[in-house]
Amino acid sequence: MNQEYEMVIGLEVHCELKTQSKIFCACPTSFGAQPNTHCCPVCLGMPGALPSLNREAVRLAARAGIALNCEIHTHSQMDRKNYFYPDMPKAYQITQFTYPLCTCGWLEIEGEDGKKRIGITRIHIEEDAGKMIHTPHGSLIDYNRCGVPLIEIVSEPDLRSAQEAKAYVQKLRSILTAAGVSDCKMQEGSLRVDVNLSVRKKGDLSLGVRTEMKNLNSVQFMGKAIEFEAQRQVGVLESGAAVFQETRRYNEETGRTEIMRRKEEAEDYRYFPDPDLQVVYLSREEIEQIAGEMPQLPDERLCYYQEKYGLPAQDAGLLSQNLSVSRCFEQAACHSKYPKIAANILIANWLPFFDFSGEEEFPQLWEQLSSLADLFGDARLNSGTVKNLAVRIWKTGEDPKTIAQRENLWQIQDEAALLPIIQNVLAECPRAVQDYHCGRQQALGPLMGQVIRRTSGRADPQIVRRLLIEILARNGEKENLGG
Ligand code: ADP
Numbered sequence: 138m139n140q141e142y143e144m145v146i147g148l149e150v151h152c153e154l155k156t157q158s159k160i161f162c163a164c165p166t167s168f169g170a171q172p173n174t175h176c177c178p179v180c181l182g183m184p185g186a187l188p189s190l191n192r193e194a195v196r197l198a199a200r201a202g203i204a205l206n207c208e209i210h211t212h213s214q215m216d217r218k219n220y221f222y223p224d225m226p227k228a229y230q231i232t233q234f235t236y237p238l239c240t241c242g243w244l245e246i247e248g249e250d251g252k253k254r255i256g257i258t259r260i261h262i263e264e265d266a267g268k269m270i271h272t273p274h275g276s277l278i279d280y281n282r283c284g285v286p287l288i289e290i291v292s293e294p295d296l297r298s299a300q301e302a303k304a305y306v307q308k309l310r311s312i313l314t315a316a317g318v319s320d321c322k323m324q325e326g327s328l329r330v331d332v333n334l335s336v337r338k339k340g341d342l343s344l345g346v347r348t349e350m351k352n353l354n355s356v357q358f359m360g361k362a363i364e365f366e367a368q369r370q371v372g373v374l375e376s377g378a379a380v381f382q383e384t385r386r387y388n389e390e391t392g393r394t395e396i397m398r399r400k401e402e403a404e405d406y407r408y409f410p411d412p413d414l415q416v417v418y419l420s421r422e423e424i425e426q427i428a429g430e431m432p433q434l435p436d437e438r439l440c441y442y443q444e445k446y447g448l449p450a451q452d453a454g455l456l457s458q459n460l461s462v463s464r465c466f467e468q469a470a471c472h473s474k475y476p477k478i479a480a481n482i483l484i485a486n487w488l489p490f491f492d493f494s495g496e497e498e499f500p501q502l503w504e505q506l507s508s509l510a511d512l513f514g515d516a517r518l519n520s521g522t523v524k525n526l527a528v529r530i531w532k533t534g535e536d537p538k539t540i541a542q543r544e545n546l547w548q549i550q551d552e553a554a555l556l557p558i559i560q561n562v563l564a565e566c567p568r569a570v571q572d573y574h575c576g577r578q579q580a581l582g583p584l585m586g587q588v589i590r591r592t593s594g595r596a597d598p599q600i601v602r603r604l605l606i607e608i609l610a611r612n613g614e615k616e617n618l619g620g
């Protein structure tokens with residue numbers, strides 16, 4: 138992007154709450170059922186049907202607010218947001234407008250230059266709409282999702298790049314899944330992101346005109362949409378024209394954003410308090426109780442891993458941000474004599490294969506991991522073998538001991554067995570030996586490599602190294618005496 142400009146981004150994240158039933162009726166919330174089978178007069182908006190608020194949704198929303206350092210209000214209000222579109226059969230959505238449940242929070246991301254706090258303006262409770270499916274023969278509608286409880290998390294315009302926006306969404310997912318508030322599956326639509334973006338000349342204090350982008354169903358696409366839209370706005374401004382406040386859609390095929398509609402204003406929605414619902418009341422005691430029941434959050438886990446296992450901050454960070462990764466590590470750590478080794482094996486050999494932005498679970502290979510860590514810690518396997526085995530176990534889930542036994546991979550530490558091999562290698566590599574005697578320490582590397590290769594990778598590298606140094610020193614003395 139043109140270096141004179143900077144992006145300003147604020148995100149609105151919709152997130153489905155993990156309740157059993159919908160927010161105003163008893164219909165189930167589970168995903169993937171036959172269309173229009175999870176519906177009743179309330180969520181279909183039949184005349185005369187009355188909503189009754191699911192308290193579990195309120196508690197989960199409060200839990201999200203507490204996890205995101207918000208102020209939780211004892212009194213909040215459900216409002217009607219009026220609009221006509223077939224995804225909402227009542228012709229209004231029940232949401233919170235004037236008095237949301239949570240305000241003034243923040244979360245911390247790794248920004249471009251270190252840690253950065255991103256403000257959270259508000260979190261409000263609302264109901265989801267139905268899902269439209271557009272086909273060449275017409276549009277179809279599935280109301281199973283209609284009335285599923287949501288929270289909308291609105292950030293301050295504090296993000297300055299696609300990278301920061303991605304880090305924010307990932308951190309949000311990691312906090313909300315750990316808090317047990319939501320599954321946060323972008324592909325299934327249980328987490329959806331709208332991006333508000335404007336650009337301005339660096340140093341400007343006022344904000345530029347923003348556009349809002351919808352239809353972003355992965356973190357990668359969101360990043361691409363942001364890059365494209367920022368470029369587009371800079372182009373518009375540089376040509377002397379103005380950016381319009383509008384809603385745009387990201388087209389995954391073209392990689393471009395396209396206009397959907399000019400942005401609607403709050404007055405278009407004629408918000409007013411829903412007369413069918415009372416003020417939402419949460420006592421201070423209940424808020425305290427929800428806070429007290431909070432599961433461990435990723436950043437707490439990070440500190441815990443540093444203290445309990447002596448892991449460096451960066452490693453602790455890698456192991457604490459995804460719930461399924463943490464689960465695998467913790468299980469391995471408490472079953473192994475060497476938790477730190479287990480951490481290193483997991484980070485070096487398995488994490489590179491795992492997509493943090495994706496939705497798959499990290500494989501729970503903790504039994505294999507703890508056993509591999511013990512075999513290495515107890516010097517039964519050397520580091521090269523552990524690396525090979527780790528990669529194989531990732532693919533097959535096999536037990537390391539079984540493979541090592543079957544293929545005889547046990548480390549050789551017996552000096553009597555290693556000595557003749559070392560003597561042979563020294564006799565066959567006079568160049569390397571000479572280099573070493575001339576003071577080139579690096580010559581040790583290829584010599585060690587040769588010895589280890591001749592034991593099919595099983596020699597203990599530390600013992601080989603020590604023996605090599607001893608023998609070379611002895612030979613060196615002999616030469617000096619002889620000469
Ligand atoms: P709405 O989209 O309903 O009009 P808001 O006006 O509160 O709601 O803004 C929604 C989001 O847009 C917030 O995340 C906010 O940080 C962000 N935002 C507001 N103004 C700008 C701007 N000029 N540039 C970028 N983001 C903005």
Ligand code: MG
Nearest residue numbers: 149331333349
């Ligand atoms: Mg908006």
Ligand code: ZN
Nearest residue numbers: 162164177180
């Ligand atoms: Zn229903």
